Amino acid sequence: MALDLTSATDPARLAEFYRDLHRHPELAFQEHRTAGKLAAGLRGAGYEVTEGVGGTGVVGVLRAGAGAGPVVWLRADMDALPVREATGLSYASTADGVMHACGHDLHVTWLMGAAEALAAGRDAWAGTVVVVGQPAEEGGGGAAAMVADGLHERFPRPDVVLGQHAAPGLAGFYPHTPGLTMAASDDIDVVVHGVGGHGSRPESTVDPVVTAAYIVTRLQSVVSREIAASEAAVLTVGAFHAGTGHNIIPAEARLSLNVRTRNGNTREKLLDAIRRTVTGECQAAGCPRPPDIGLSGGYPVTVNDPGTDHRVAETHRRLFGAHTVFDFGPVMGSEDFSLLAPEGVPYDYWYVTTTPPDVWEAAEGEELTERLANVPGNHSPLFAPDLSVLVPGVRTLVSAALTELRHRPGTG
Ligand code: ZN
Ligand code: ZN
Numbered sequence: 001m002a003l004d005l006t007s008a009t010d011p012a013r014l015a016e017f018y019r020d021l022h023r024h025p026e027l028a029f030q031e032h033r034t035a036g037k038l039a040a041g042l043r044g045a046g047y048e049v050t051e052g053v054g055g056t057g058v059v060g061v062l063r064a065g066a067g068a069g070p071v072v073w074l075r076a077d078m079d080a081l082p083v084r085e086a087t088g089l090s091y092a093s094t095a096d097g098v099m100h101a102c103g104h105d106l107h108v109t110w111l112m113g114a115a116e117a118l119a120a121g122r123d124a125w126a127g128t129v130v131v132v133g134q135p136a137e138e139g140g141g142g143a144a145a146m147v148a149d150g151l152h153e154r155f156p157r158p159d160v161v162l163g164q165h166a167a168p169g170l171a172g173f174y175p176h177t178p179g180l181t182m183a184a185s186d187d188i189d190v191v192v193h194g195v196g197g198h199g200s201r202p203e204s205t206v207d208p209v210v211t212a213a214y215i216v217t218r219l220q221s222v223v224s225r226e227i228a229a230s231e232a233a234v235l236t237v238g239a240f241h242a243g244t245g246h247n248i249i250p251a252e253a254r255l256s257l258n259v260r261t262r263n264g265n266t267r268e269k270l271l272d273a274i275r276r277t278v279t280g281e282c283q284a285a286g287c288p289r290p291p292d293i294g295l296s297g298g299y300p301v302t303v304n305d306p307g308t309d310h311r312v313a314e315t316h317r318r319l320f321g322a323h324t325v326f327d328f329g330p331v332m333g334s335e336d337f338s339l340l341a342p343e344g345v346p347y348d349y350w351y352v353t354t355t356p357p358d359v360w361e362a363a364e365g366e367e368l369t370e371r372l373a374n375v376p377g378n379h380s381p382l383f384a385p386d387l388s389v390l391v392p393g394v395r396t397l398v399s400a401a402l403t404e405l406r407h408r409p410g411t412g
Helices: 011-023 032-044 104-120 142-148 208-226 264-285 306-320 357-362 368-373 387-407
Strands: 048-053 057-064 071-077 127-134 160-170 179-182 184-193 233-242 252-261 292-299 302-304 347-355
Touching: 011 032, 011 104, 011 387, 032 048, 032 057, 032 104, 032 127, 057 104, 057 142, 071 104, 071 387, 104 127, 104 160, 104 347, 104 387, 127 142, 127 387, 160 357, 160 368, 160 387, 184 208, 184 264, 208 233, 208 252, 208 264, 233 264, 252 264, 264 292, 302 306, 302 347, 306 347, 306 387, 347 357, 347 387
Parallel strands: 071 127, 071 160, 160 347
Antiparallel strands: 048 057, 057 127, 179 302, 184 252, 184 292, 233 252
């Protein structure tokens, strides 16, 4: 049984919805307008809608076939980033310094289109579709906030959770990875305590700028010298804040670190090395007291259920052609998507490539990976997905949902 996707995948309608979201990006937990648009659309399509779940989260529930059958959750994240858009697009961001630079506006558009298509075609399936609009994926802990607000108790428990993400790469491919697909991420905040004073009399101070600079430099050798080549790990210092003026030695310096790992052992080794390095440098500098080193957040590894991934990938192959689906292996990116699935519930998360063909053709490089490095990727101020991906991204979600609705015996 095929669904009539005509209305839900009208390219002009999807493009209008998408451009509007792109013009009006909202930061983590401030996605009021975005959530409102999603909620209104879901209500219009016949979903039972709950707003304000975990802050700005939206949940829509639709039952078909007397409610018997499996429960399938479809998820999109809604937040934008503190990035100043530089695409020059006619529908570029109108919010200064805020941009949908990770494609979450696409995710919401795809989810909306899929929700409408499944509602319009509810005669063709039985079970329950739960649509989840999640706030604050970008390090804000939005999934955890929704879970803490009763996501797993207040709504039909999922048999499977499905999601997808916009990625760089020539538009029209659907990478799938069974098993481990994304790394764990940890945020670490460091405060170096020095002794402030006059810039002309450093001998009367303990300069935290210099100490923090040594820390930043020394941390660069942790992955290269302490982690085995066979283990994947990344350690990045993303922010360094200290000082207020040219001739003032400040009393403290703050560093924001991010760590990516693929297993618990490597993670512990890296966190230990950070503690040792930071503490050691502060001691060497003669800081009056030990540094503060705190874990301020993080996301676990994302591990797709292989069976579900194989089934959904097969569906996407049939739909778009065998050559469009491939496995590029696990990436060092991270997600809180997996937290939406209750313990033991399988989930699957795949990618939709979005680079416009002309941008891809113009990119330097012979090899695929070379070109990938040379086109604007997620979080770039130039990230500008091709609008040709709007309809396919709806179809990937709808077809995945139907595959799982028909495959699973269900608990309903
Ligand atoms: Zn992102
Ligand atoms: Zn993202």
